[in-house]
Amino acid sequence: MHSPELLKGTLQTIVLKVLQDHGKMYGYEITQRVKDLSDNRILLTEGALYPTLHKLEAEGLLKTETVNIGRRVRKYYTLTATGKSLAKERVHDFVDFIKTMAAVLQVRMA
Amino acid sequence: MHSPELLKGTLQTIVLKVLQDHGKMYGYEITQRVKDLSDNRILLTEGALYPTLHKLEAEGLLKTETVNIGRRVRKYYTLTATGKSLAKERVHDFVDFIKTMAAVLQVRMA
DNA sequence: GTCTATGCATAAGACAATTATGTATTAGAC
DNA sequence: GTCTAATACATAATTGTCTTATGCATAGAC
Numbered sequence: 001m002h003s004p005e006l007l008k009g010t011l012q013t014i015v016l017k018v019l020q021d022h023g024k025m026y027g028y029e030i031t032q033r034v035k036d037l038s039d040n041r042i043l044l045t046e047g048a049l050y051p052t053l054h055k056l057e058a059e060g061l062l063k064t065e066t067v068n069i070g071r072r073v074r075k076y077y078t079l080t081a082t083g084k085s086l087a088k089e090r091v092h093d094f095v096d097f098i099k100t101m102a103a104v105l106q107v108r109m110a
Numbered sequence: 111m112h113s114p115e116l117l118k119g120t121l122q123t124i125v126l127k128v129l130q131d132h133g134k135m136y137g138y139e140i141t142q143r144v145k146d147l148s149d150n151r152i153l154l155t156e157g158a159l160y161p162t163l164h165k166l167e168a169e170g171l172l173k174t175e176t177v178n179i180g181r182r183v184r185k186y187y188t189l190t191a192t193g194k195s196l197a198k199e200r201v202h203d204f205v206d207f208i209k210t211m212a213a214v215l216q217v218r219m220a
Numbered sequence: 221g222t223c224t225a226t227g228c229a230t231a232a233g234a235c236a237a238t239t240a241t242g243t244a245t246t247a248g249a250c
Numbered sequence: 251g252t253c254t255a256a257t258a259c260a261t262a263a264t265t266g267t268c269t270t271a272t273g274c275a276t277a278g279a280c
Contacts (some may be wrong), residue, residue, distance in 0.1 A: 006119045006204065008118035008119050010116065014211075026259095028256095037214045038213060039213070045238065046258090047239070050260060071244085073258075075258090091217060097116045105124070106131060109209075118268070136228095162267095182277080183228070
């Protein structure tokens with residue numbers, strides 16, 4: 001697991017990009033996908049994820065669809081058009097930030 | 111200027127590495143060096159920098175030397191041995207984190 | 221003589237995430 | 251057939267880091 005402070009500020013970016021790449025997903029699925037993609041290094045906590053999803057939905061970046069699986073409820077999230085462009089923007093900003101950090105820290109990020 | 115949330119958690123890393131690369135420096139000088147290296151994109155605020163320097167000093171990672179320039183006071187900071195190894199560790203951790211993020215976001219950071 | 225830059229420092233408040241807690245279903249181990 | 255872990259949602263209290271605001275003081279440019 002990474003020093004968790006570095007993760008700060010990246011949660012929205014992660015959620016938006018994962019949704020962009022994998023389409024309709026539900027909360028728990030997002031945590032698992034991120035866990036897999038990061039080789040168990042990024043473990044999204046529910047206390048952070050759900051408030052973020054609700055916030056993004058309230059801002060019109062995500063739309064939801066509730067589905068009953070047996071007696072269990074699943075809430076699927078999909079990017080809206082605005083959400084898609086924000087996803088791109090956030091990833092771009094992140095890459096840009098890394099380039100700047102590489103210059104300051106004098107390291108190669110390849 | 112970058113979206114400031116991304117900067118969270120990177121301040122100590124930046125300070126330690128800049129001190130490692132440039133040796134003895136004072137607070138204001140650090141802000142300017144980072145500003146230059148980042149092409150004006152990372153502007154360290156004093157309210158964040160000074161508490162961080164004091165904290166690193168209290169933890170034995172930095173040692174200080176106060177110098178009078180005319181009537182003005184300058185406080186120079188240098189890495190201790192412990193500070194040097196932490197600097198390396200922090201940079202390594204950061205690069206590692208970026209690799210993980212690249213996998214999650216499916217981007218190249220070059 | 222005023223404005224900007226240099227140079228230190230602390231305090232109040234905002235904000236995001238962690239930790240803790242709560243509820244409930246389902247699959248598999250034994 | 252019972253217990254545990256995984257699945258699946260959600261909110262509240264607390265923590266920690268940073269921004270913003272404030273304060274003091276010197277020096278140089280114009």
